[in-house]
Each structure stands twice: as structure tokens, then as C-alpha cells.
Amino acid sequence: MDVRLRKFLGTDTLLPYWLLLPSIVFIGIFFLMPLFNAIMLAFRADNGAFTLDYFKKMVADVRFIEALKYTFFLAITIVPLQLITALAMALLVNTGFRGSRFFLYLFALPLGISDLAAGLIWLSIFTQHGFLNSILYSLGIIERPIYFISYQNIGLTFLAVVVAEHWRATAIVLVILVAGLQMISKDYLEAAEVLGARGWKKVWYVILPMLKPSLQSALIIRTIFALQTFAVVLALAGDIIPVLAGEAYFWHFLYRNSHIASAYAVFLMVISIGMTWFYLRFLRSRMEVIRG
Amino acid sequence: MAAEIRLEKVRKTFGKVVAVKDMDLLVEPGEFLVLLGPSGCGKTTTLRCIAGLERVDHGRVYIGGRDVTELPPSKRGIAMVFQSYAVFPHMTVAQNIGFGLRMRHAPKDEIKKAVQEVARLLQIDELLDRYPSQLSGGQRQRVAVARALVMRPEVLLMDEPLSNLDALLRLQMRAELKKLHREVGTTTVYVTHDQIEALSLGDRIAVMREGEIMQLDAPNEVYDMPANVFVGGFIGTPPMNFLRAEVRKEDGRVYLAVGDFSVEVHKEWQEKLEGMVGKKVVLGIRAENIEVRPTPEGGALPAQVVVSEPLGAQQLLTVQVGKDVLKVATSPELSVAPGQTIGLVLTKAKIRLFDEESGEALKFD
């Protein structure tokens, strides 16, 4: 390429690299180094020897299997539900009816709500003397409060966590889908109308396929974060429902064993990567053809 | 299948802007009508009103005798080709073309046959299994046209379908569209801002400006006998020249005074202009209807050459006549230099006169 052209395109200068330097340094120190250290902590005993002891202890712990089970169930229950809800909300808002912008902002509110706060919010609803029980009682449906959150009713507790997390994180999926919908050129929708695809048909044949990239992004992002669910569970259900991230927290904080905590962290990372790879394999081919 | 289109007092407003002003329009069955005009004149809005993509604020729309004003696009018997083609990227060419038929629940083998037929007509039958991202712009455009034609619509609507193609391809496609229309014969309404396209393709052209039709006529008429100054100045490359003139009479002869010089007028008009002596008019004449003489003698209009553009088949001169600037088309062999004063003779039969105030063509009967 001609020198002048290179300079114009900015490929002939070192400036971009200088601009990038702080970020790269940061990523090095705060991502790569901890990653490395985590692996070290998980696989290396204090005396320096390589060991699988920590992993063995992690797996042998009675709460491990429970944590794995609940984390997994949480992810596969919540994510599809969120996708469907967010899709419904996005499609409704996308019709552009009067006031749709207002409703959109409303739906996006939970974006600013941390998982801890969400847990506390739903605590006020699900707790023994909470709002849900009070309403059910006032309507005469129940006579005594239901223990939504207790060892005895672990199914209900799990449900409560699902509801809380669904409420909180649907907004994240919503924003991704709305952005995706906005990128679909109006021409396609009009062409579909003219060709006889209206209402549901338009959604099914034209909108959804063109939304696939966004759906895929949302799916991957939400699954990875769903596997890391932590504060919602803690705030709502304490340690009744073990989850992987929660176990990492307890091992580091309470039991003061950073090794096993790291083992959990590494394990979490591995399943995240695994699921992402799985999704990408599954949904890749269509994407490439559409992008062209 | 070709239906008649009728617009009755159709009005469409966007906020405070009236895009289409109480328009009456009749498109004959099988006719190729071009809506031509500058951007913002309302041609696309009119098309979309016919399509049903815009709801008219006032007036009725009839297709094939049916009142379709309240009907959605899919129920009007129309098919549309969009400027951006809007070919679905996630479907193959075959699936795109067959989409409308699928929505009508036509049997699969019928769809397949129809798709094959129309693809062959548009010469894209080799591309049926490809995805749009694998096609060129021109090919995608044909897919868009095929998708519309396969529906056997009563009315075909096209919104600037050639504007995204490069010049050479545009030329090619123009001829193909014309041939297609001859073969298929559907009533077609075609929107464009390119007057060459309009002249080439239309059976009739509706020249639009600010929501109104200025003139609705066959291409030759619109070119030769523009209804007003706007139409004359919009159609033709270069646009019609306009000179300020005044009707005068001397020695029993009526003529036009352009500045200090006189322009001869056709014999037949002598009588008609009698009653307009003293009136200020606008004289319109096209570049190719002006003859160039090397010197301004023998009654030729003196003009000073400003610029000369060699355009291959002709030479385009920009000349100054008094305060007016004219474009004159002449043979490439003629050698003229900037600054040189030449003589112009206007072909009498091709002079057009317009009212100075309204811009409307002067009518003589």
C-alpha cells in the first residue's frame, strides 16, 4: 500500500498503540494475572507442588453437587424464560404505539438494580410476613402464611429465586433485543406486509430470523451470567440454596481457603467457556450466511 | 392481469407538510405510468398511498374498480419493488421469490413452478439456491422484481428501483424493464427523479412538484410541449433554456423582443399573439433547437460563448445573451472559442411561450 494511503488510514502510525496501551496494561494486570493466579491457587499447594487435592476436596464437599445442580437448573430455567419475556416486551414496544418510548424506559429500569438489591426486594415479597403472603391472606386464599423460603419448601425457595432473578435480568436481554430490532430496516417489514405476511407471520418469518444474531448474543451473555448468580440467592434464600459462585465466596471468606475458592472459580470459568462454545457451534452456520 | 388505478382527491399530510395535495389520477389498465419529480415532491408518498403503506388523510383509492382505501397492502392486489430491494437476507433467492405465494398458502409444486418461470424471465434461474449476500446489486434487484412479478399482481409499484445501480447497469436494466413490461403487461406505477428514465420507460409521465401533478402526458408531449416553466426546466438534458421576452408589433408583424434583438415568430402565431402585444413572456427553447451561426448577422441573436463542453456526440456551449445564460447543442466539428460572439437562430416551430408571472404555458386555442 502507498505510504500516503497508509498514513491516511492510520496504519502507518504508532498512535493507536499508545492509546491502547493503558487498556492492555489493565487487562494484563487485572484479567490475565488473576486468571493465571487463580489457576495457580487452584492447582498448587502452599509448598509449591502441583496437586489436584483442592479439586478433589471441592468435588467431595457435600454442597458441591447441590451447588452444581442448582446453578445449572437456575441457568436453564431462567435464560429461556427471560428470552421469551424480553422478546414479547421488545416486540410490543417495537410496534411504536403512542407512549412506547415511555414504556421502554420503564421496562429498562431493572438495569440499574443490583442483584443484591433485587434479592432484597423480592425478600420483602416472599418473606414469611411479606407482601405476597399478606395479599394472599387478605384475599382469603390462604389462612396461614406460606413459607416460601425455607428448608422444607426448597422447591418454592428455588421458584422464588427464579422469579427474582428473572425480574431483575430480563431488562438486560430486552435492551439487546430492542437494539437488534431497531437495526432491522423498515423496508424488510414493509416488503413482508406487501407480500401478505402480517402480524404473527411477519414476526415468525421475517423479524425473528433477522433477530437471530441478537438472540444469540443475549443467550450467551445471559447464560454466562446466570451461571454466576450469587447475591440474589444469598439475599433471598441465605445458604439454603447453594450455588457455585456462592460456594466460592464462602470458601474464601468464611473458611479462609483461597485454594478451594479458586478451584470453584476455575470450574465456573470452564463451564462458561464450555456453554459458549456449545452455543456457538450450534448457531454459527446460519449467522455467517446472513452476515454475508 | 392489469387493473385500472384511480385516485380521487387523495390528500396526505405529515404534520404540517402536505405531501400529496388532493390528487386526482387515472392510470389505464396495462399502462406504465412514471411519477417524476425532484425529492420531496410527493411522488414516493403517492406510490405508498396506492400501496397502502400510508393511510390517506382524505380521498379514495380504487384498484380494478374496487375501493381499496381501507384495505391493507396485502389485500389490494399490488406488488412492490422497494428502492433498497428489501430482499430478505436470511432466505435463498428461491425462498424470497416464493415468499408471497407461501403466505397465500399456494401448493408447494405450484410455487416451485412459478418461481422457476419468473426466475427464467429475469435470467436469475441459475441463482435460485444462493443467498442475497452472495449476489451483486444488480442480481439482487432482479430478485426483488421477480418476487413482485411472481405474485401476478394487478398493479406493480416500483420505487426508484434503479437508483442504487451504477450507470451502465442502469442503462441495461432500463431496457430490460421496458421489455418485461411489454411481455407481462401489468399496470405499473414507477417513481423516479431521473427524467431520462422517465422519458425512456413511461407510456405517460406525471411530473410532480410539491404534492401536485404539473403535467400528465406522453413523454413526447412532456418534452416538446411542457405545461409550465417548471416542467420545461426539469425535463431534458440540458434543461430547457428560458429567455425573457416581450410581445411587440412592428410594421404589422408580431415578433418577440429579447433585449434589443428580435426573434421571429411562427406564421400561425401571428394572429394569436395579436391580442398580447406588450405582454411580457418567457421564451422557452431547447438546446438542440438552436442553430449556431459563426457571426451574429442576418437577424441572428448575438451570443457570447462562455464555455464549450465537448460531449462526444455533440458539443454543448454555454452562451450569454444579454442577461440570460443559454445552453446550445451543436456539432462537435464546429470550432468556437470562449469569448467569441456567435449568432443564434431559434427554430420557430420549437419556440414555447410561457406566462411570465404564473410560468404556465400560453395556450392558443
Next chain:
Amino acid sequence: MSYPRLLRRTLLYIGVTAFALWVLIPIFFIGISSFTPRNEIYAWPKPIIPSHFSLDTMRFFLNSYGVLNSLLNSVWVALLTLAFTLAVGAPAGYAVARFFFRGREAFRLGILITRMFPTALLAVPLAVTFIKWGLYDTLIGVALIHTAMALPFAVIITTGIFMGVPKDLEEAAMTLGCSRFGAFARVALPLALPGLAAAAMFTFVISWNEVFAATILTVNNRTLPAHILTTIQASPLYFRFAGGFFMILPALLFMFFIRRYLFHMWGGATAER
């Protein structure tokens, strides 16, 4: 309006209203809880609207040991995070937006990958490292890790923002005598300011809400979420409710201000080109 259209419209409005209620009611509840007098919090059945509104619960919360401190800490950490994140991320966003350099795609891919790191993976080892570096239990330490967590967002968002500022404008400035930096400061930056402000607020919210790392990395200098989490088993209900309310307050406020940019930002975040 024709009958089927009316039906569709009505269903539409019912649908969105239902969703809106679904979002708003829990927020309403926590708000109510925070203004309910302490004794009524345990009342059974709990009234939807308390007998009278009282600042009792809030006052008690704010006066509880460590709360005011943790509030202040949260504010400091969030501000530091936002400063660091923009300082580090905005130049990177500008570089990716304007220059086509070797490694550009690799860098963007790298950024996307870092978004997928579990927080635990960063926080646990950093807790150990920070002890060595003397950053353990400091606000700066937390701010640094929050910056790391917010950085991917910041880079992606600022890339989108700067891409939205036409390159021609800066080039015109340069032909008129500005240096490259001058063109950036006088032309690109002012135009990017609204978007950057939105990105800043979003970063603030991320830091304000973060709980896992903040808890692991602090002992005495807790942020608000860390403080609430660590006392959650032992604290009374009303404390938790008031805490929840305080946590969501600034976030909701900021969400209101940056609402216009939310979709531009996320649109930029998902468009991988």
C-alpha cells in the same frame, strides 16, 4: 377505527401495562417498606400501604453502625471507577474507532472475551495479590477491580460513540490548522460528550451495584453492598429493606438521565463489526 384494529390495540395496551406493573410493583414494595414504621414491618398481614409514612426505618438504617461510612465509600469507589474507566477506556475506544491498525480485530475480540470472565475468577486471586501489594481493604483496590469489570463495556461503548462522530469533521479541523490532538479535543470530544456522559453514568451504576468483589476485597472499608451482604444474616428485616432501597436509589436516578442513550449504547455493544 375498524374492529380488529381496536382489538389489537387494546390487547397491546393490556400487554404493556401488565409488563409495566410487573416491573414497577416490586420497586413500589421496597419503597413502601422503607417508609413503613419499624413495628409495622413485622405486622401480619402486612398492609400494602402502611398506616402512616415514617422516616423511622430510614433513620434507623442510616444510623446503624457502618452504614453512613459504607455509603460514602460506595460513592468514592464509584467516582474513582468512573474516572479510571474513562481515562483508560475512552482512548482505546477512540483508537479502535478511528484507526485501522494491525491487531485491531484481535483487540476487539479480546475485549469481548474479558466480558465473560466470572467475577470470582478475578476477585479471589486479586484478594491474595492485593494483600501483597498493600491494596487489600482499600477503596482504590476496589475501584481498580471495578474498573477492570467496567472496562470492556467502556471500550465497546466509546468505540460506538466515536464511530458516530464523522471522521471528516476532525480531518477538516486538521486542514484548518489543528494538530491531531487539537482536532480531537475541539471537535470529537465535544460531540462525543453526551455519549461519554452516559457511559460514565452507566459505569457509576455498575460500580455502585457490584457486590461480590467489593465484599471479598474489603474488611473495614466496605462499600454499601458489601456492608449489607456481610451483615445480611444478622440484620433485622427492616434494615435489609432500607438497605435495598438505598442501593437502588441513585441507580434509578441515573437510569432516568441516560435513558436516551441506553439503546445506542447497547446497540453498539452488540454490533460486532
